[in-house]
Every structure is written in structure tokens, then in C-alpha cells.
Amino acid sequence: MAPSFDDGNSLFNFVVRDGNGVKGMVDSGLSTVPQAYMQPPIERIDKDRARKHGQPPIDLSKLGGPEHEEVAKQIVRASESLGFFQVVNHGVPVDLLESLKDTAHDFFSLPAEKKAVYRADVSPTPLVKYGTSFVPQKEKALEWKDYISMQYTNDAEALQNWPEEIRDVSLEYLRTSMSMVRNLLQVLLENLGVKPEDSMIDVLVDKKMVNMNYYPTCPNPDFTVGVGRHSDMGTLTILLQDGIGGLYVKIEEDSEFGKKGEWVEIPPVPGALVINVGDMIQVLSNGKYKSAEHRVRTTSTKSRVSIPVFTMPNATAKIAPLPEVVEKDGNALYKEFILADYMKNFFSNAHDGKKSLDFAKN
Ligand code: OGA
Ligand code: NI
Numbered sequence: 001m002a003p004s005f006d007d008g009n010s011l012f013n014f015v016v017r018d019g020n021g022v023k024g025m026v027d028s029g030l031s032t033v034p035q036a037y038m039q040p041p042i043e044r045i046d047k048d049r050a051r052k053h054g055q056p057p058i059d060l061s062k063l064g065g066p067e068h069e070e071v072a073k074q075i076v077r078a079s080e081s082l083g084f085f086q087v088v089n090h091g092v093p094v095d096l097l098e099s100l101k102d103t104a105h106d107f108f109s110l111p112a113e114k115k116a117v118y119r120a121d122v123s124p125t126p127l128v129k130y131g132t133s134f135v136p137q138k139e140k141a142l143e144w145k146d147y148i149s150m151q152y153t154n155d156a157e158a159l160q161n162w163p164e165e166i167r168d169v170s171l172e173y174l175r176t177s178m179s180m181v182r183n184l185l186q187v188l189l190e191n192l193g194v195k196p197e198d199s200m201i202d203v204l205v206d207k208k209m210v211n212m213n214y215y216p217t218c219p220n221p222d223f224t225v226g227v228g229r230h231s232d233m234g235t236l237t238i239l240l241q242d243g244i245g246g247l248y249v250k251i252e253e254d255s256e257f258g259k260k261g262e263w264v265e266i267p268p269v270p271g272a273l274v275i276n277v278g279d280m281i282q283v284l285s286n287g288k289y290k291s292a293e294h295r296v297r298t299t300s301t302k303s304r305v306s307i308p309v310f311t312m313p314n315a316t317a318k319i320a321p322l323p324e325v326v327e328k329d330g331n332a333l334y335k336e337f338i339l340a341d342y343m344k345n346f347f348s349n350a351h352d353g354k355k356s357l358d359f360a361k362n
Contacts, residue, residue: 005034012036012136019116021132021146023108023303026216033223039141043229044222045263045297050248053084053257053264057272061089063183072187079188081255083231083277083292086269092176094271096169101242103169104305108146108214110165118148118163125161127151134228139350144224144298145215152208170210170307177238177273177309181205184236184275192285194324204235204280205311213306215246218298226296226304228351232278233343234312239274241266244304246297247274250353252290266294279342280312283334283360286321293353315340319360334360 003010005025011034014020025034055078062071078085108115117123118130128150133143150162150170158171182201189196215226226246241247248263258264266274282291296306313319320336337360345359 005030005036008036015142016132016136018112019119019130020112021108021115021214022144023146023214023216024112026218031219033218033220037142037144037224039223039225039228043141043225045225045246045248045295047221047297050263050265051258052267053082053249055085055257057086057088057269059089060087060091060180060183063187072191075184075187076191077256079277079281079289081253081290082249082251082257082264083282083290084249084266084274084294086266086272086274087180088269088272090177090180090273092173092180092273096172096176097240097271097273099169100173100240100307101305103166104212104214104307105303107148107163107166107212108303108305115146115148127153127157127161128163134230135348135350138348141225143227143351144218145213145226145296147211147213149209149211152210166212170212173240173307174208174210174309178205178208180273181236181238181309181311188281188285188289192288192322192325193328194322203313203317204284206314206317207234207312209310211308211310213308215296215298215304215306217300217303219300221298221300224298226298227294229293229295229353230351231282231291231293231354231356232276232308232310233280233346233356234278234310235280236311237276237278238309238311239276240307241268241274242305243268243270244299244302246299246304247306248295248297249276250293252292263295278310278312279346279354279357279360280319280339282357283319284322284325286325286329287333288325291354291357313339315343332362335362 005011130148132146247266251258251262279291321332326332
């Protein structure tokens with residue numbers, strides 16, 4: 001039986017500890033937003049005030065062709081200003097995108113026991129983690145989201161350890177998206193005056209993770225967030241979102257995309273993927289490329305899914321601004337650090353915009 005969600009402790013036990021998730025709470029019949037999910041006014045997302053990001057998706061099939069320079073410029077401009085852009089002709093088959101969204105819905109519709117076996121403290125494998133919100137123990141208000149996260153080491157381990165219901169499509173997604181990631185990095189690095197070797201790109205995308213996010217319907221989206229303001233910590237994130245919308249990005253500098261501090265919505269575009277710049281690229285580029293601050297609004301009509309692929313260097317990697325860039329700039333905005341230390345800081349604090357980057361500041 002579902003507990004009283006007015007009581008913070010019993011809510012926490014039901015949703016977080018026992019692995020029922022927000023989904024389990026909503027399915028038990030919820031007509032108002034429990035106190036634990038009420039965001040302070042400053043974090044609430046005013047849908048009517050945000051503009052839609054109007055930039056058409058970038059056509060990646062033109063890379064390497066006669067229009068290469070123009071397309072490369074679009075990628076660079078978007079990464080320097082907003083840190084977000086959408087792409088088409090990205091190499092991931094469009095019917096696979098559809099299967100991924102369907103599979104995510106099917107997975108989160110499974111009985112709680114089936115998902116809860118992957119809770120962090122009991123998961124049979126360190127590669128797979130099912131959870132809710134971001135760091136529930138630390139958050140003043142919880143995020144309206146459940147997720148499953150699958151770390152990639154190699155095909156054999158993925159086949160053996162990832163949940164079988166979602167394993168094959170997730171692996172295929174990873175397989176078909178990685179050459180796009182490498183091409184994008186090539187463009188971004190070349191623009192910094194670095195001659196990127198394959199081995200350097202290997203380092204940047206050494207670790208890969210496929211997540212599935214599930215945002216159940218919410219009785220009042222004005223009071224909650226699906227994900228609070230954050231940037232992604234890694235190299236580049238590939239994000240598949242469904243048709244519901246609600247992904248917002250903060251404009252970091254006055255630019256063709258809008259005014260500094262304004263939030264714009266990244267509208268769903270059928271067949272497109274969303275790319276966003278992570279903290280590591282901001283550090284390596286000595287601040288030229290902007291890791292984007294973003295957040296997600298909840299909806300009251302239909303549950304939303306999104307499926308990101310996160311890429312990052314190995315935890316033991318030493319990260320610092322690229323020497324070529326520092327030499328040109330005359331100073332390094334960030335110090336050298338070990339990625340594991342950065343991650344520890346990132347994953348032990350509640351989402352708080354781009355505060356994660358303070359860890360690396362000089
Ligand atoms: C994330 C994220 C956005 C979305 O998982 O880091 O920002 O649209 N997701 O779900
Ligand atoms: Ni994110």
C-alpha cells in the first residue's frame with residue numbers, strides 16, 4: 001500500500017529507498033504535488049516566458065563535403081554561445097530513435113521490483129544503476145524523474161549486465177552515435193588550433209553511458225522540475241528527447257540566440273538529436289566552448305522520456321585546458337585535476353547550475 005506522501009520520511013522510503021520512484025507514487029493516485037517536490041519559486045519554470053530556440057538543426061551529412069566549412073562554423077558558433085544544438089543526418093537510424101523511446105516507456109512500466117533490483121546499493125553490477133531524482137539525500141526539493149543508467153565498458157559486459165529489456169537498443173544507439181561524436185569533436189578541436197589525433201579523441205570519449213530518463217505526469221508542473229538547473233560534467237552529451245518538450249537552456253552570453261540569462265526551449269524536432277557541450281569541453285577549451293546550463297519542466301498530460309548518451313574521459317585522466325589554447329590566451333582559467341576528483345564533487349552535490357565548474361577554476 002502507498003504511504004502518506006504528506007510525510008517526508010514515508011515518501012522518501014517509498015519513492016527512493018524502496019525503489020518505487022516517482023512513477024510508483026503517481027500510479028498510486030496523486031492529485032497534488034507532495035511538499036518534498038515543491039521547488040522554491042526561484043527554481044520554478046515559467047513556461048510562458050521562455051522563447052523557443054529557432055535555430056534549424058545542423059545537417060551533419062554535409063561534413064566532409066563541399067559545405068564542410070559552413071557546417072563546421074555552425075557547430076563552433078553554437079558551442080561557443082549556447083552550448084546546445086540539434087543535428088540531423090547524424091547516423092543513428094530514425095526507426096532506432098522510435099524504438100528507444102518505446103523501449104524506455106516499456107521499461108519504466110515494469111513492476112517496481114523489476115527496476116528496483118538495480119538500485120545503487122543492491123545492483124548486481126556496478127555498471128547499472130536505477131534511481132530517482134539526482135542526489136535525493138542532499139536535495140531540498142526532489143526532482144520529478146526516475147532513471148536508469150548503464151555504463152559501457154565493452155560489448156560482452158554490456159550484453160551480460162545491462163537489463164535485457166533495454167540492452168540491445170541501447171547498445172545499438174551507442175554504436176551508431178559514436179562516429180558522430182568523434183566528428184563533432186574533430187571540428188571543435190580543429191577550430192581551437194589543435195590537430196586532433198584519433199588517440200586524443202579516444203581519451204575524450206573513453207567512458208560512455210546510456211541513460212533512460214522517465215518523467216511521469218505531474219499534477220502541477222508549475223511547482224516542480226523534471227531536472228533542476230545543471231550542466232553535464234562530461235565531454236559531449238547526445239540527447240534523444242520525445243515530442244513533449246520542456247527542455248530549457250540558459251543563454252550564457254548575449255548572442256544571435258538571445259540575451260544573457262534568458263532561458264530558451266529546445267523544441268522537439270522529429271528525427272533530430274540534441275547535442276550539448278559538457279564541463280570537460282569548457283575546461284579543455286579554456287572557456288571558449290560553453291557547457292550549457294539546462295533544466296527540464298514536467299508535464300501534466302503525458303509522461304516524457306529522454307535518452308542521453310554521456311561521453312567522458314576515464315576517471316584517472318588528468319584534465320586541464322589545452323596548452324595550444326592557453327598559449328594563445330595567455331592564461332589558464334582552469335587548473336589541472338584528476339577527473340575522478342571532479343566527478344566526486346559533481347555527484348555528491350545537488351544540482352546547482354554551473355557551480356560544478358568552480359571546482360576546476362584557477
Ligand atoms: C540529463 C538531462 C535532459 C532531458 O539527463 O542530464 O539534462 O531532456 N536531460 O531529459
Ligand atoms: Ni543534462
